[in-house]
Amino acid sequence: MIEVTHVSKSYNRGKVKAVDDLSLTVKPGEIFGFLGPNGAGKTTTIKMIVGLLRPDSGRIAVEGFDVAADGLKAKQVTTFVPDSPAVYERLTGLEYLNFIGDVYGVPKAERLERIGKWLEIFELAAVVTNPIQSYSHGMRQKIVLTAALLPAPRVMVLDEPLVGLDPRAAHQIKEMFREHCDAGKTLFFSTHIMEVAEKLCDRIGIIHKGRLVACGTMAELKAVDRTEAGQSLEEIFLELTDE
Amino acid sequence: MSKLATVVRAGLRSNFGLATIKYRILTEKKDRWLVPLFGLAALGVVPRFFGIVLLIQNVYDVLRPMGQERALLSFGILAGQLLILLFGIYYIIAAFYFARDLDLLIPLPLRPGEVMASKFAVVVINEYLTVAALVLPVVITLGVVAHASVGYWVNAVLVYLALPIIPLALVSLAVVVMMRFINVSRKKDALILVGSLVLIGVSLSVQIALGRSGGGHAGIGAGAGGTQAAAESLAAFFTSPNSLLNKVGAFFPPAIWATKAIAGGFSGEGLANLALLLGVSLVLFAGMIVFAEKLFYRGVIGLGETTGRKRRLSRDEMSRRVAGGRRAFAAILGREWKIMNRTPIFLLNGVLVSVLLPAMFVLMATIDTGGGGGSGAGSGQGGDTMALLKMLMASDPLLVMLGAALFMTICGSINGTASSAFSREGAQFWISQVIPVAPREQAAAKFVHSYLVATLGVVTSAIVAGVFLHVKAMQLAAGAGLALVAGVALTAVGMIIDLARPLLDWTNPQKAIKQNLNVLLGLMADAGILTAAFFGVRALIRAKLAPNVVLGIVFVGLAALSAVSYIILLRFADKRYREIS
Numbered sequence: 001m002i003e004v005t006h007v008s009k010s011y012n013r014g015k016v017k018a019v020d021d022l023s024l025t026v027k028p029g030e031i032f033g034f035l036g037p038n039g040a041g042k043t044t045t046i047k048m049i050v051g052l053l054r055p056d057s058g059r060i061a062v063e064g065f066d067v068a069a070d071g072l073k074a075k076q077v078t079t080f081v082p083d084s085p086a087v088y089e090r091l092t093g094l095e096y097l098n099f100i101g102d103v104y105g106v107p108k109a110e111r112l113e114r115i116g117k118w119l120e121i122f123e124l125a126a127v128v129t130n131p132i133q134s135y136s137h138g139m140r141q142k143i144v145l146t147a148a149l150l151p152a153p154r155v156m157v158l159d160e161p162l163v164g165l166d167p168r169a170a171h172q173i174k175e176m177f178r179e180h181c182d183a184g185k186t187l188f189f190s191t192h193i194m195e196v197a198e199k200l201c202d203r204i205g206i207i208h209k210g211r212l213v214a215c216g217t218m219a220e221l222k223a224v225d226r227t228e229a230g231q232s233l234e235e236i237f238l239e240l241t242d243e
Numbered sequence: 244m245s246k247l248a249t250v251v252r253a254g255l256r257s258n259f260g261l262a263t264i265k266y267r268i269l270t271e272k273k274d275r276w277l278v279p280l281f282g283l284a285a286l287g288v289v290p291r292f293f294g295i296v297l298l299i300q301n302v303y304d305v306l307r308p309m310g311q312e313r314a315l316l317s318f319g320i321l322a323g324q325l326l327i328l329l330f331g332i333y334y335i336i337a338a339f340y341f342a343r344d345l346d347l348l349i350p351l352p353l354r355p356g357e358v359m360a361s362k363f364a365v366v367v368i369n370e371y372l373t374v375a376a377l378v379l380p381v382v383i384t385l386g387v388v389a390h391a392s393v394g395y396w397v398n399a400v401l402v403y404l405a406l407p408i409i410p411l412a413l414v415s416l417a418v419v420v421m422m423r424f425i426n427v428s429r430k431k432d433a434l435i436l437v438g439s440l441v442l443i444g445v446s447l448s449v450q451i452a453l454g455r456s457g458g459g460h461a462g463i464g465a466g467a468g469g470t471q472a473a474a475e476s477l478a479a480f481f482t483s484p485n486s487l488l489n490k491v492g493a494f495f496p497p498a499i500w501a502t503k504a505i506a507g508g509f510s511g512e513g514l515a516n517l518a519l520l521l522g523v524s525l526v527l528f529a530g531m532i533v534f535a536e537k538l539f540y541r542g543v544i545g546l547g548e549t550t551g552r553k554r555r556l557s558r559d560e561m562s563r564r565v566a567g568g569r570r571a572f573a574a575i576l577g578r579e580w581k582i583m584n585r586t587p588i589f590l591l592n593g594v595l596v597s598v599l600l601p602a603m604f605v606l607m608a609t610i611d612t613g614g615g616g617g618s619g620a621g622s623g624q625g626g627d628t629m630a631l632l633k634m635l636m637a638s639d640p641l642l643v644m645l646g647a648a649l650f651m652t653i654c655g656s657i658n659g660t661a662s663s664a665f666s667r668e669g670a671q672f673w674i675s676q677v678i679p680v681a682p683r684e685q686a687a688a689k690f691v692h693s694y695l696v697a698t699l700g701v702v703t704s705a706i707v708a709g710v711f712l713h714v715k716a717m718q719l720a721a722g723a724g725l726a727l728v729a730g731v732a733l734t735a736v737g738m739i740i741d742l743a744r745p746l747l748d749w750t751n752p753q754k755a756i757k758q759n760l761n762v763l764l765g766l767m768a769d770a771g772i773l774t775a776a777f778f779g780v781r782a783l784i785r786a787k788l789a790p791n792v793v794l795g796i797v798f799v800g801l802a803a804l805s806a807v808s809y810i811i812l813l814r815f816a817d818k819r820y821r822e823i824s
Contacts, residue, residue, distance in 0.1 A: 050677050053824050071821070075679035086670040088578065090585040098566040102574035103678045108567025115565060126553040129564075131585075 001186055002026040002049060002155060007058030008210075009044055018044040020210035022058070026188050026203070028154075031181050033201035034190040035233075037241050041210040042190040043083065046159050049188065050080040063154050076104070079148035083159040083190075085140035089133040093124060093143045096132060097150060104151035111150065118146040121172050137164045145173065156180060158189040162196065174200055198233040208241045247357050250348070254361035255368065257344065292380065299384040312385070313506045319381030320406065321498040323374035327407050331414040334369055336439060337588055337753030338362040339415070340422055340543055344750050355539040356532035363415065363531070369758075370407035378403065382505065394508025398517050402501045405524045409497045412527035419534055422542030436587045440595075497523065571680040575688035582667070583660070583692070588752040589667060596658035597700030601707040604654075640718060641790040645780060645797070647708050647722030652729045652773065655700035661693035661737030662765030663756040665745040672747050676820060686742070686816035690734060690809070697730040725798060731805035732772065735812045737765035742812070742819050776801070 002025065009019040019041040026032040036042045047053040049060055051071050060067040065074040088096055094115075101111045119125040122142040132140060141164045148156060162170050177200060181187050191197055197204055198218060206214040214221055214236070221236050299315065306312040339362050348358045382399050385391070421438045500520040507513020556564065569577075583589045668675060675685055705723050708714045714722070741761045749755045756762065779800065783793045 047824075051821070052673060052676050054821060072679050072681060075677060078677075080673075080677045082673060086673070088582060088671055088674075090582045091578070094564055095581065098564075098569075099574050099578055100678075102566060102569045103571045103680050105571075108565060111567060112562060112565050116561065126555050129554065129556065130552070 001028050001061075001063055002032075002157075002188055003059075003061045004045070004049070005059045005061075007045070007048060007055045007060060009041075009048060009053065009055050017210050019048070019055075019207075022207070022210070022212050024205055024212060024215055026186050028186055029181050029184045030186060030202045031177055031200055032186075032188045033197035033204045034188065034207065035192075035194070035197055035204060035237060036190075036207035040207045040241070042207055043159055045207065046080075046157055046188070046190060050078060050157050051075060052080075077154040079104075079151060079153040079156055081141075081144050081148045081156070081158040081161050083163065085137070085144045085164075087132055087140060087144055087147075090131060092131050093128040093135070096143060097128075097147055100147040100150050106151050110152070114150050114152065115146070118149055121176075122146060122169060138166055138169065141165055142169060149176070153185070155186045156188070158187070160191060161189055162191060162193060194232070194234040194237060204233070206237060206240050213240045246353065247360055250353055250357050250361040251364045254365050258365045258368075295380050296384050299381055300388055303385060303388055312389070313502050316381060316385055316505060317498050317502040319378050320402075320501045321495065323378040323406060324410050324495065324498055326374055326377060327370050327410040328414060330373060331366065331370065331407075331411045332418065332439060333591070333753070333757060334366045335411065335414050335418045336422075337751055337757070338366050339418065339539070341588060341753060342751040345543060349540070349544065354536060356535040359415075359419075359535040359539050360532060363411065363528075366411060367407050370411065371403070374406065378406065392508045394510070394513060395505060398508060398513055399505045401517060402504050402520060405521055406501065408524035409520075409527055412524070412531045415531050416534055419531075419538050419542060423538045425542070432585065432587050436590060439587070439591055571678075572684055572688045575680065575685055576691055579664075579689055579692040583696075586752055589756055592753075592756045593658050593660040593663075594696055594699065597655065597696055598703050600654050600657060600700065601704040604650075604704075605707055605711055639790070641784075641793060643714060644718045644721040644725070644794065647705075647714050647719060648725035648729070649773065650708060651701045651704045651722055651726035652733070654704035655697035655726060655730050656733040656737070656769050657766065658696060658700065659737075659756045659759065659762035659765065660696040661690075661734040662741045662761045663746075663759050664689045664693055664738050665741045666747065666749070666755045666759050666761060667752075668745075669747050669749055669752075669755060672745070672823065676823070682816040682820035683813040685820070686738065686812055690738060690812065693734045693738060694730060697734055698727065701726045701730060721794060725794075725801065728798060728801045728805055729772075729776070732801065732808045733769050735805070735808035736768050736772065737761075739808070739812050739815055740764045740768060742815055745823060747823070772804070 004022055004024050007019060007022045008017070010017045022041075022045060024032075034042055034045065044053060048055050049062065049067065051067050051074065054068065062074040063077045065077070067074045088099075091099070097111075097115055100106075101115075106114075116125075119128055122145070124139060124142055124146065127135065127139065132143060135143065141161075145161065148158070161173060165173065174196065177187055177189075181202070201218075203215065203217050204221060205212055214224070218233065221233070222231055302315055303312055306315060339359065342362065345358070348361070382403070386395055386399065389395075425438060497520060500516045500523075504513055504517035504520055507516060583593055665672070701723055704726075705719055708722070709716070709719050741759075744761060746755060746759050746761065776797070780793065780797060783796055788796070
């Protein structure tokens, strides 16, 4: 569960307001899609949830742990996939996975089982002992995803996780999202692909200029009376974020 | 030509981002504390510069009646060019082959020569700054005391601008050819390391060989008190028929051309030599660009790619290689160790410096001290060091222990491992911020890594002190003990500095360690701590305390400082990890 309560964040000594009084809750078992134009505040919100940025005001809790006051406990139940897969290039894929397994305290038996499973699914099994430096962008994205899945976290936060993935991998990721949430866990991700959000997400939030302009299930978003809105998520998004 | 100018300008802007510095100091107000610090450092350097200027003036007074005053100019220029030759290897390899912006530049409609010229320009500017301390005092002092003509000053500016071109173009040619062949190999990293060490070895050997043949040279940085004796020794060194200078004149003529160009001013000789220097610089630069067109891209394209063999691990192999139950502390320490040792630039500038420094000391100390140029007080630089150490060893055992401790401490702490501990993570720092490991635990693991590198320096220098200087085992053990305790404080302070302002947005690993301001700040802090320790020890000795009491007090004092620095580091990590974005 993720609870964001009246969170604000600004840059450049308050001159640029990136996130403005944002409140939302993502319940256990829910896939939450976070949409917004470039620069709307998506990545800033995500970074605050995983502890990479500190909010100026407001509170964020993950599985009941306050990210500011109880950061380590919140991190223990969360994994994060950033928008660009910057990982240790000089380590091999397996060394990186072992590193993540060690810092999250994943027991060996579970580690072996999960690494084996995800390496097969992502077709990385034959290259896992090569340095990450030799991986393509998509392969790096897959190793970061494998690392994020390795601790079997209660909460996954992903920033544009489908960018750079081939169609097969993207399909497998979407299936993984569903499995993850069917097990009662929480998944929060940002995307620009409206079709994915529409089909996959239990609920969707649209952020524009730092403010949450819409939040709900697809049915709820469609039900709002709009003068010009059509019925697709893309049309709703375009209307809500129109200058 | 305009395209070349554009790409050179872009390269200079991204490397010497004055806009970034202005933004950090004036807008973000983050680095404001650096301004008074550098002011203070500059003030500290003034007396030393005054001593150097005084020495140059004395040498000039001795040489002038003999008509040999130009030799002083050659010496300054030559020292500058040799320095460029040595450091240029590091800079050229990093700028030409490891700058990440190459991935952006290569796809642009630019010729390989234009890309290389932009990188070359950045290195040239760096070298202007590096050699300024060596060349400018000589040129300016000489110009002032000799009431030089306008021609002297105009030519001096032109010569200074051209100074790095010839040595750097030579280094570039060697490096471009080397990388062309390294790039086809599978073991690129190892070859880059070996190649760099060979080039450094060659450059050092040339300098040592020149030092031997010339009989060494007096310390140009001698204090103001000994300037007269030093000036006489320098004069003897310059005027000897078999002097270093004459040999070098034959071996590396550009230094002589530069001297004649400056000293000659607008005379026929001055202009002819200026034309010669500029002409050869231009020809070598053009030759380098022609070479670049043929070889540069063949060396750089695909250098970052590593072709791994595709091989599935069997179930047993996987079971063996998947770790289990390792603590987070050990995992972070392992990560630090692997990344440092597998990144050639980090390895060269960090771990290897700890080993190379004592080794270089041995080489310098064993330079023949009785050659042709040295007479009277004219023992060589190596001779000075040996004489000083012998004097120390012959005197008080307490001084031997303290001297050995100082030597080991310097050898252990002068590498930039601690003061780049956080910067080296670069764009991957997000991983350290999101993992469920307390920042203090992460900092502790990084501390152990940096401290192990420092310990390597202490051990290597202890071996050098034992084998080459015949320091007794007990004295060596006491010195090593003090150095290891001092190393804790110096490592922690270096890490605190890096944590205060980590450089995480680097595109070239060289910037994370070699060109990282934090490394310089760390060295300044080390120098401050060691100076304070020196005055403390001097006060204890003057108080006529028993040697064991002095040692005990120094040990306890350093241990207390180390404990405090380490605790501050851990607390600071808890605070800073959340703030860095």
